Amino acid sequence: MAEESPSTQSYTYHCLCSTLILTTTHEVQSLPHRQEPVQDAALILPPPVEVTRSETIEAQTTQSFSSILLNVATERRPIIIRRDDGFEKRTLLRCTRCKIVIGYSLDDIHWENSERELRPVYLLPGGLLSTAEMVEGKQPGTPAWADQK
Ligand SMILES: [Zn+2]
Numbered sequence: 001m002a003e004e005s006p007s008t009q010s011y012t013y014h015c016l017c018s019t020l021i022l023t024t025t026h027e028v029q030s031l032p033h034r035q036e037p038v039q040d041a042a043l044i045l046p047p048p049v050e051v052t053r054s055e056t057i058e059a060q061t062t063q064s065f066s067s068i069l070l071n072v073a074t075e076r077r078p079i080i081i082r083r084d085d086g087f088e089k090r091t092l093l094r095c096t097r098c099k100i101v102i103g104y105s106l107d108d109i110h111w112e113n114s115e116r117e118l119r120p121v122y123l124l125p126g127g128l129l130s131t132a133e134m135v136e137g138k139q140p141g142t143p144a145w146a147d148q149k
Contacts (some may be wrong), residue, residue: 013128015071017098021128024067028128037084042103042122049121051093069121071096078107093121102127 013022022028024045031043049067051074075092090104103123129138 012131014131014134015095015098015100015102016127016129017095017100018129018134019071019095019097021071021095021102022067022069022123026067028123028130031123033125034122038088039083040122041125043125045103045121045123047118047120049119051121067121069093072102074105100127 010023010025011027012020013024013028015021022045026045028043028045031045033041033043045067049069051069051072072093073096075094078089078091081088081090089107091107092101093103093105094101101124103121105119105121
């Protein structure tokens with residue numbers, strides 16, 4: 001168990017509506033959380049991250065991407081979130097089926113010159129189910145942030 005190779009293992013995660021959202025070499029439970037002063041404790045999905053609406057993932061998983069977001073729509077206009085130490089600009093990512101917000105990327109000045117797929121994506125905690133959890137029929141409570149439109 002200690003010597004598992006992370007490069008060969010991949011994990012799949014679903015929206016609360018069961019739509020496949022994420023295929024990744026990272027185990028979501030083990031991802032780092034955002035720290036204070038950010039209040040949402042979002043999980044940090046390290047780059048490179050590809051966002052695609054395609055449902056065919058076989059070809060893409062052989063490429064160098066470590067994480068692929070599927071069936072996710074990127075909001076066209078970013079929103080501004082107030083933080084204790086200032087503001088941050090977020091582009092929300094929504095499930096294309098149920099429109100729930102599953103995460104966001106940042107349009108901060110640090111990322112201004114990077115390609116979007118080379119930026120980390122922040123996943124809202126409690127918003128995704130692993131395939132195993134879904135098969136078990138686990139029904140998580142809807143997180144508070146999911147009520148936001
Ligand atoms: Zn959904």
